[in-house]
Amino acid sequence: MDYAAVVIVEVFYGISVLVLISAGLAVVFGMMRVINLAHGEFITLGGYAAITAHSLGVPIFISTLIVAPIVVAIFGLVVERLIVRFLYGRLINTMLATWGLSLLMIGGMTMIFGNTTTGIPTPISGFTLGRYQMSGYNLFVIFMAIVTVIIIYGVLKTTRAGLIARGAMQNPEMANAFGYNTSRIYMLTFTAGAALSGLAGGVMAPLVGLNPASGANYIAKAFITVISGGTSVVSGLLSSATLFGSVSQIVTFISTSVVGEIALLIAAVILLRLLPTGITGRFLKGRV
Amino acid sequence: MKIDRRKFVAGTAAAGTMAFLPKMAIAGETIKVGSILDTSGIFDLYGKPMDKAVTLAIEELNAAGGIAGRKLEKVAYDTQSNMALYTQFAQKLTRQDKVDVVHGGILSASREAIRPTLRKSKTLYFYNVQYEGGVCDRNIFCTGVTPAQQAEVLVPYAMEKWGKKIYILAADYNYGQITAKWIEHYAGKAGGSVVKTDFFPLDVADFGSTIAKIQEAAPDMIMSALVGGAHLSFYRQWAAAGMNKKIPMASTTLGAGNEQVVLTKEEGDGILLAYSFSKELDRPENKVFLDKWQKRFGSTDDIHELAVATYQGMHLWGAGANKAGSVERDKVVEALESGVSIIGPSGKITVDPKTHHVVTDVHIVEVGDQKMNVVKSYDQRQPVDTQAVCDLSANPGDTTQYEIKI
Structure with missing residues (x-):
């Protein structure tokens, strides 16, 4: 019984990690059709921002939940203005440009932070579940994933800014004709996506050993989640993260983490074969 | 002196050689x-x-x-x-x-x-x-x-201190695989047993389910041969769950790249290592x-x-x-x-x-306050793993890297 509870918490944790690391990409890709191959490095940058702030004496939750998103948002803003805005609608070109950016960021972070593994301690202590000892921080990750999803959903669905953003993505010319500055909307959306990546980096920082090349650990899973989710930002993200998170965690429990990763990839291949436009291309169509 | 073509060629060739000689002598030095x-x-x-x-x-x-x-x-x-x-x-x-x-x-x-x-x-x-x-x-x-030199002293020492049931975590490539075998070998020799061995690819950074599985198996100690930056997450998540206070750990790899400095005092303290050197x-x-x-x-x-x-x-x-x-x-x-x-x-x-x-x-080394403190030294350990398969005085022409079978 205790063990079942442990498994359930771990499954939710697996889903939450996928949600967090994919949210920024889902916003940028789902809304703007821009494939940001530097997404993993955005997350890593968030991690470094949090670690640096923490080592300068900033309280840990402010470092991870406020400093990290703000730093990466500012960085994302600069990137959008300098690189991405010239490439909207040119999928291959954005991929190339952001891939170059990711290499540049790895090099830059290596120069600044050194090519070593760093980290910060987890701020929440463990707790006991029956006869099992669990990480309290895992619950916090689950909580943060829920908050993130609620915020994205809330902004897109209930605020005027969200409505305008969705409108501008669906039909830029029409939004322009109504007098909205689409360039500015794109800029803000990309910045918001970057802030979400930074948040993921900050939240994950206490759990991992961070080094400049850590982004590679996130990028593949984030892409699989977002592409399989399809075009709807929130429902796509939630449905595919739930599917893949459960598959990989349950298989990991039954066998090993290697098989768990394989199961995730196989699930993704089958899913994309059956639903080439992603889950929300078939089900939950037209949802946010 | 009349210089004909033949003499000229011979002369310049000699001069050429002369010009080269000092340079060669310096390079030889x-x-x-x-x-x-x-x-x-x-x-x-x-x-x-x-x-x-x-x-x-x-x-x-x-x-x-x-x-x-x-x-x-x-x-x-x-x-x-x-x-x-x-x-x-x-x-x-x-x-x-x-x-x-x-x-x-x-x-x-x-x-x-x-x-x-x-x-x-x-x-x-x-x-x-x-x-x-x-x-x-x-x-x-x-x-x-080599792994046997480490495992031979580390496994019996840790078992005497903590108990007989060992759970092995190792990196999934030849170093981890071979080291895991040696740990098992020396555990058996000292009257202990390995309850389970888990291998992880080098990019695995999430160990939540592993930590639950370890508790399910309830070993007396963990032996880790995890390698690299992603695997460092294990020590962090292990400590975050509070497990480092419950099940002790020894490792053949932690510290080879000074990882003990990356882990905090709370995360690293008490981990046993075996190395030929410590500062x-x-x-x-x-x-x-x-x-x-x-x-x-x-x-x-x-x-x-x-x-x-x-x-x-x-x-x-x-x-x-x-x-x-x-x-x-x-x-x-x-x-x-x-x-x-x-x-x-x-x-x-x-x-x-x-x-x-x-x-x-x-030397058996215990991590304490981000330092590698020597607790016991074993003099002159033979490379018994390679000795079991290799004899260059009998086969000087050998060039194989043997997979050691235990």
Whole structure:
């Protein structure tokens, strides 16, 4: 019984990690059709921002939940203005440009932070579940994933800014004709996506050993989640993260983490074969 | 004197030769020491201090009068953590620079990439890294500690302290696989058992389910042979769950790249390790070494096991060459096979003539306050894993890397 509870918490944790690391990409890709191959490095940058702030004496939750998103948002803003805005609608070109950016960021972070593994301690202590000892921080990750999803959903669905953003993505010319500055909307959306990546980096920082090349650990899973989710930002993200998170965690429990990763990839291949436009291309169509 | 065509040709040829001679004589005077290491890229954490160790050892050998009266010169290439560059630079070292010896290689893959080239060109090769063991080749000397040397002392010590049931976590490639087998072997020998072994690819960074599984198995202790930055997450998540207070842990890998400094005091304290070197080792040779390093490079923070193995490998070669009175490969090999020893920072190092590995002191080390504190020293441990499969005095033509069966 205790063990079942442990498994359930771990499954939710697996889903939450996928949600967090994919949210920024889902916003940028789902809304703007821009494939940001530097997404993993955005997350890593968030991690470094949090670690640096923490080592300068900033309280840990402010470092991870406020400093990290703000730093990466500012960085994302600069990137959008300098690189991405010239490439909207040119999928291959954005991929190339952001891939170059990711290499540049790895090099830059290596120069600044050194090519070593760093980290910060987890701020929440463990707790006991029956006869099992669990990480309290895992619950916090689950909580943060829920908050993130609620915020994205809330902004897109209930605020005027969200409505305008969705409108501008669906039909830029029409939004322009109504007098909205689409360039500015794109800029803000990309910045918001970057802030979400930074948040993921900050939240994950206490759990991992961070080094400049850590982004590679996130990028593949984030892409699989977002592409399989399809075009709807929130429902796509939630449905595919739930599917893949459960598959990989349950298989990991039954066998090993290697098989768990394989199961995730196989699930993704089958899913994309059956639903080439992603889950929300078939089900939950037209949802946010 | 009348100069005809024939005399002219002969004369200029002679002059040409004369012009070349002094240059050749100078080149013959310095001994070229080839160094091939990743001093940039993802493995530079290991490579940079190793490169410094080569520099320091060459300066010391030169200060002591060189080898057979000749000065040493370093010829170094940075392989940028790129395996393809190893073969390229090994060719360059042997063909263009014509070095007298090569020290270097970090990953086993890099060693296997250059070992055939160096053997073919009859260039003596020193591989100065803790590795999985089993290389049997008369052209190479492996001066790092091997899994059996660590497991042989670490497993029984930890079992006596903590109990008989062991859960093994290891990196999923040959080093981890082989080390796990040795841990199991020595656990069985000491009357214990392995409840489960889990292997992880090098990029796995999430250990939540593993931590639950370990609790389900309820072992007395964990033995870790996890490798690299992603795997460092395990120690962090283990501590985050509060498990480090409940189930103790020993490792054959933590600390080889100074990882104990990355973990906080709470995360690292109490983990047992086995290495041939620790900065905290209280021996006069070590104090002198740390002092020299400090003076030469400004800080001893970056010194680790592999840098010290490189430093000792250089001096071992120097001792062999001095004994042979030459840097010619066959003479140096013969001299080293006669049983050369040096006293290095980690203690006495002796060449094992049958395997070309080293007999070395191994120390049980406990992580405390981000330091590697020595708790017990075992003198002169034989490389028993490689000895089980390799006998170069019986088969001098052997070039295999054996997979050790236990």
